[in-house]
Amino acid sequence: MFTRRLFAGIVALVGAVTVTAVRAAPMSADEMIRRTFHAEKNVNFIGTQVSLVSMKGQERKSRLTIMHKIPNLMRIEFDLPPETRGQIIVADGQFRWRYFPQKKEVIKTPQEMGGRKHWWGDHRKRLAEMNFHASLLGEEKIAGRPAFVVQIDPNVPGPPVRKLWVDQETFLRLKSKTIDRLGNVVESTEFEKISFNPSFEINAFNFIPPPGVRVIEPPPHKPAEVLKSLSELKAKAPFPVKTPDFLPKGFAWDSGSLQQHHGRVAVVWIRYTDGINTLSLFQRKMDRDLPDSAPRPAPRGAVMWAQDGISFFLVGSLPADLLMKIANSVK
Amino acid sequence: MFCRQVKRLLNDYVDARLDASRKQRLEEHFASCEACRQLSAKMRLLRNELQSLPHASTSDQFLRRLQAELPSSPKVGFWQHLAESWIRLTGVPTVRWSAAGLGIAVLVILMALPHLPWKGEREQEVRLAQSSFAMECVEQHATYTNDQTMPDTITLAQDLKEPVF
Numbered sequence: 001m002f003t004r005r006l007f008a009g010i011v012a013l014v015g016a017v018t019v020t021a022v023r024a025a026p027m028s029a030d031e032m033i034r035r036t037f038h039a040e041k042n043v044n045f046i047g048t049q050v051s052l053v054s055m056k057g058q059e060r061k062s063r064l065t066i067m068h069k070i071p072n073l074m075r076i077e078f079d080l081p082p083e084t085r086g087q088i089i090v091a092d093g094q095f096r097w098r099y100f101p102q103k104k105e106v107i108k109t110p111q112e113m114g115g116r117k118h119w120w121g122d123h124r125k126r127l128a129e130m131n132f133h134a135s136l137l138g139e140e141k142i143a144g145r146p147a148f149v150v151q152i153d154p155n156v157p158g159p160p161v162r163k164l165w166v167d168q169e170t171f172l173r174l175k176s177k178t179i180d181r182l183g184n185v186v187e188s189t190e191f192e193k194i195s196f197n198p199s200f201e202i203n204a205f206n207f208i209p210p211p212g213v214r215v216i217e218p219p220p221h222k223p224a225e226v227l228k229s230l231s232e233l234k235a236k237a238p239f240p241v242k243t244p245d246f247l248p249k250g251f252a253w254d255s256g257s258l259q260q261h262h263g264r265v266a267v268v269w270i271r272y273t274d275g276i277n278t279l280s281l282f283q284r285k286m287d288r289d290l291p292d293s294a295p296r297p298a299p300r301g302a303v304m305w306a307q308d309g310i311s312f313f314l315v316g317s318l319p320a321d322l323l324m325k326i327a328n329s330v331k
Numbered sequence: 332m333f334c335r336q337v338k339r340l341l342n343d344y345v346d347a348r349l350d351a352s353r354k355q356r357l358e359e360h361f362a363s364c365e366a367c368r369q370l371s372a373k374m375r376l377l378r379n380e381l382q383s384l385p386h387a388s389t390s391d392q393f394l395r396r397l398q399a400e401l402p403s404s405p406k407v408g409f410w411q412h413l414a415e416s417w418i419r420l421t422g423v424p425t426v427r428w429s430a431a432g433l434g435i436a437v438l439v440i441l442m443a444l445p446h447l448p449w450k451g452e453r454e455q456e457v458r459l460a461q462s463s464f465a466m467e468c469v470e471q472h473a474t475y476t477n478d479q480t481m482p483d484t485i486t487l488a489q490d491l492k493e494p495v496f
Binding site: 096098107109110111216271278280282284286290300302304306315 | 463466475
């Protein structure tokens, strides 16, 4: 699914991009994206969304029911593929719960993190203006509703092209496509059906772990732990922090944080951004013996490896080969 | 030298297997002890008589029958043989030796722990820890970027059934 961060970055494009309208439109592409971002947080809806993701030459189809309630309540129920049926994500305004019934586990993550304040800062806005431009391509009907078609192209090769179908009435994103450098659609989402301002069940946005379910608690996140410079992070980290020598053009430091496990700092988390896409590099000092291993593909299109007793995890919305190149440059 | 000592060495003396020093002391004793001197003379005579007897040979059939009649000799294992040899050599009692062996065995096991068969289980633990770490990373990244669904994490749990490393 296309993410809010995209819209956050695209908002910054207002006044800085050239809009190419295929046909007459009531407003610019940038204005539509601005309203789309607003709708993501300010529209009540329930819909069934189908996603297609191409991974390792195979296409994976998933179907979700998504409920959103103003301002930040969310419930997602998984239906397809069959092995994920029963999985749930609930954002209750304070925590995001991801429940795996088969494993009898739930991962609990703070819904808002200190670092996100930085997300909206001028830094990202400037990067988005510098690295992307938006165009209005036309109009189509999605889920029976008229939508504008908007495309966001990177100014430099590397990041994928994003294509959005935006509801003309509510400005909610109804469909999206992510297209790689070769023109392949690597990810797409589309609402099969959607209704606005529905009546939700009273407990739809509450999650109470069922008996016997293991809750994986989040590491503590304190605003003071979010660091705005790499040098500050390196100075406070309990082990030598490694950084990539290579980053795709347009990417720059975003923020970093130190996380604690059992009362001591064990995880270093560095974020890079091009204004729209975000890369996260996690480094964790493992308590157990950890043999060195070369970077290799991990779940969610991420890359994982180990060196000197530290486990590395690199994740971000970039093509796999780029992620691998970044991982191999971490020293 | 006393008569008791002389009698113990008398066989070797008759067979001429004593060293010069002992032979001399023995002969000094014979000079002063008539009983030992006569005993020595009788033994020498007997030896000479035995040596003059014709050599008796046995048939192969007799040897096979004799072999069949003899009880089979008990098989001594390598470790038993080694232990008995050690005890004979050092005189260290078996109990002490056993305790020392046990201590060495424990030490060897402790040193070999990382390489024993359950190393696989430890690797599995590391993999699980890393898989758990991977899931936490994905969730935190999704939360940070406000990506509430991240469709390609749908199969995350399935992916993690395979070793990440």
